[in-house]
Amino acid sequence: MRLELIAIKNIVRRKQRVFFLLFTIIVAVAIVNSLYQLNTSMSSEIGNSFDRLGPNIIITVPDSNLDVSPTPLIADDYMKVYQIPERNSIAVVSPKLLDVGNVEATKALLLGVYFQFESQLKPWWSWDGQLPFKTNEVLLGRNIATELQKSVGDTLQIENQEFTITGILNVTNTDEDKVVFLPLLTLQSLKNRGQEISFIEVAALCTSCPLPDIAEQIRQVLPNTEVKTLQESVAIRQATIERIQEFMLLGSIIILLISCFIVGMTMMNYVFERKVDIGVLRAVGLRRAHVFEVLITEAVIIGATGGLLGYAVGTIMAKYITPYIISLPLTIEFNVWFGGVSVIISILLTILASLYPINKVTKLDPVDALKL
Amino acid sequence: MAFINLENVTKIYNLKGANVTALQTTDLTINQGEFLALMGPSGSGKSTLLTIMGTLNPPTSGRLIIDDIDVYQLNQERRADFRYSYTGFVFQQMHLLSYLTSIENVMVPLAVSKYSRKEQYFMAETVLEQVGLLNKKHRLPKELSGGEQQRVAIARAIVNKPAIIFADEPTGSLDTNTGNEILTLFKKLNETNNQTIIMVTHNPETLSYASRTVVIRDGIIDSDTLSDKEYLCSEDREV
Numbered sequence: 001m002r003l004e005l006i007a008i009k010n011i012v013r014r015k016q017r018v019f020f021l022l023f024t025i026i027v028a029v030a031i032v033n034s035l036y037q038l039n040t041s042m043s044s045e046i047g048n049s050f051d052r053l054g055p056n057i058i059i060t061v062p063d064s065n066l067d068v069s070p071t072p073l074i075a076d077d078y079m080k081v082y083q084i085p086e087r088n089s090i091a092v093v094s095p096k097l098l099d100v101g102n103v104e105a106t107k108a109l110l111l112g113v114y115f116q117f118e119s120q121l122k123p124w125w126s127w128d129g130q131l132p133f134k135t136n137e138v139l140l141g142r143n144i145a146t147e148l149q150k151s152v153g154d155t156l157q158i159e160n161q162e163f164t165i166t167g168i169l170n171v172t173n174t175d176e177d178k179v180v181f182l183p184l185l186t187l188q189s190l191k192n193r194g195q196e197i198s199f200i201e202v203a204a205l206c207t208s209c210p211l212p213d214i215a216e217q218i219r220q221v222l223p224n225t226e227v228k229t230l231q232e233s234v235a236i237r238q239a240t241i242e243r244i245q246e247f248m249l250l251g252s253i254i255i256l257l258i259s260c261f262i263v264g265m266t267m268m269n270y271v272f273e274r275k276v277d278i279g280v281l282r283a284v285g286l287r288r289a290h291v292f293e294v295l296i297t298e299a300v301i302i303g304a305t306g307g308l309l310g311y312a313v314g315t316i317m318a319k320y321i322t323p324y325i326i327s328l329p330l331t332i333e334f335n336v337w338f339g340g341v342s343v344i345i346s347i348l349l350t351i352l353a354s355l356y357p358i359n360k361v362t363k364l365d366p367v368d369a370l371k372l
Numbered sequence: 373m374a375f376i377n378l379e380n381v382t383k384i385y386n387l388k389g390a391n392v393t394a395l396q397t398t399d400l401t402i403n404q405g406e407f408l409a410l411m412g413p414s415g416s417g418k419s420t421l422l423t424i425m426g427t428l429n430p431p432t433s434g435r436l437i438i439d440d441i442d443v444y445q446l447n448q449e450r451r452a453d454f455r456y457s458y459t460g461f462v463f464q465q466m467h468l469l470s471y472l473t474s475i476e477n478v479m480v481p482l483a484v485s486k487y488s489r490k491e492q493y494f495m496a497e498t499v500l501e502q503v504g505l506l507n508k509k510h511r512l513p514k515e516l517s518g519g520e521q522q523r524v525a526i527a528r529a530i531v532n533k534p535a536i537i538f539a540d541e542p543t544g545s546l547d548t549n550t551g552n553e554i555l556t557l558f559k560k561l562n563e564t565n566n567q568t569i570i571m572v573t574h575n576p577e578t579l580s581y582a583s584r585t586v587v588i589r590d591g592i593i594d595s596d597t598l599s600d601k602e603y604l605c606s607e608d609r610e611v
Contacts, residue, residue, distance in 0.1 A: 001476060001479035001480060001482060001483045001489070001492055002483060002489070003483050003484065005476075005483075006469070006472070006480065006483065009471050009472055009476065010469075010471045012471075013470075013471035013472075013512070014470070014471050276467060277469055279467070280467045280469065280480075281480065282428075282452065283426075283428060283455065283461045283467075284455070284456070284460075284461065284480055284481040284528065284529075285452055285453070285455040285456025285457070285459070285481055285484070285532075286452060286456075286480075286481075286483070286484055287448075287449045287452040287453070287484070288448060288449060288452070289449065290452075290483070290484050365428060365429060365430065366428040366429075367423045367428040367429040370428075370463070370467065
């Protein structure tokens with residue numbers, strides 16, 4: 001017989017008594033764990049969603065001054081953005097040429113783009129028909145299409161050349177509603193602009209990296225350009241995520257405190273219930289330290305089991321139940337490291353909660369514990 | 373020199389602000405190998421005296437000397453070591469650990485000993501055989517009768533071969549026949565191992581087993597008599 005065996009036998013053979021304590025710990029760990037996992041995953045998902053909301057860096061040619069005429073941007077410059085050290089934080093780069101041209105009998109804004117990049121840059125875009133694929137196809141903003149009385153499939157005269165309208169954007173409530181979108185190469189050729197482009201829009205995954213650093217790195221690879229960051233939108237994204245994180249963290253802390261209190265009360269009840277057992281152990285010659293060891297061993301076993309099961313239950317809850325409550329596609333997986341931390345915290349919590357009652361009960365003279 | 377020596381021992385309990393004297397100034401000496409029955413009406417202080425002698429209950433004043441050791445001068449942990457080396461306890465309510473089998477209960481005092489698990493097991497089997505319960509060594513307390521539980525408690529009390537066995541009304545919750553079996557067991561331990569037995573009892577049958585009877589009344593030793601069965605029986609009637 002060893003001291004730890006007394007603890008193990010007590011847990012194994014008095015399951016009903018241990019059950020309530022274990023249940024309390026499992027629920028506490030599961031809720032905190034579930035909230036934490038939800039918090040982490042949600043922040044990341046919201047961050048990613050924000051990152052998909054359009055460009056946050058614009059690269060333009062600087063204003064000309066008297067001494068130096070600026071070097072125009074060319075289409076291939078957009079490739080250089082992918083040479084920066086933080087290239088993994090770049091979601092999409094979209095070079096564009098802006099010009100004004102004769103459309104039917106009127107003047108209109110013409111924007112040359114790579115449609116595959118533009119649609120990635122603006123995931124909120126929706127349209128009737130389809131995006132242009134061939135060099136003689138165009139996409140119209142909703143207002144200009146209405147003004148020109150054009151529909152999908154109609155032809156359109158631009159600078160005396162005939163184009164097919166393959167799609168019409170739905171209302172965006174921006175200037176884009178008045179724009180005619182053409183393939184970039186087509187507009188360059190149409191307006192004799194060679195390889196020239198007007199500006200490049202970049203969407204960086206700004207929740208995972210510092211935007212000013214990315215801008216600085218772009219300046220290094222495109223030295224004759226002006227790189228502007230849309231700090232305000234980034235700040236709003238960051239602030240929103242931080243507010244959500246703070247809220248979740250506060251919730252977790254409150255639940256953790258309540259859990260500590262409940263586990264403490266349950267542990268106190270559990271230890272005081274064993275007063276007579278403790279009296280017996282002391283009466284047969286076990287030191288206070290020995291009894292302490294038995295009870296702490298029980299606390300560690302119960303804490304570890306509760307932590308492990310609580311982590312499993314919490315992860316399952318976060319993975320399978322919360323998606324029904326929160327409409328976000330969350331990525332929650334079992335994580336050995338996080339599971340280990342849950343177990344350790346649960347053990348520490350249980351030990352902490354048991355210290356006071358164990359200390360109090362083991363201080364009793366055996367005669368008081370046994371009520372002789 | 374007496375083996376157990378109580379010198380000017382008193383015990384006063386503080387109950388809700390009022391001092392209640394459980395044991396008035398008491399002197400008592402007990403020799404090794406004595407079987408002492410401690411008798412008296414309820415509330416007379418006999419259990420208090422037993423627990424003080426058993427090193428479980430510090431007296432308000434006075435000294436307890438056992439084998440030349442001033443026991444209550446030892447700190448709590450040293451006193452626990454002393455209990456482990458010198459004493460075994462048997463309680464009226466048995467106080468077996470409900471989640472341990474008979475043999476595991478008997479091994480509990482050995483949990484902090486130097487003995488290996490195998491040695492502990494052998495020692496526990498030996499004493500269980502002595503009390504006639506070897507065939508029920510894997511039973512939990514709830515699977516044993518009252519008498520069997522008390523036998524396990526006795527086995528637990530004697531497993532580390534203590535010099536003194538303290539028993540607080542060990543037959544109090546047993547029927548007469550079972551009670552007598554338990555008393556016979558105590559007598560056998562007393563005679564074969566020369567273990568000192570100090571037993572609180574209400575049971576007149578005990579007197580035919582004990583070598584000495586101390587009667588307490590109102591916290592004072594009223595009589596202290598060596599065994600004389602008929603005389604002791606008449607003493608008990610007075611009590």
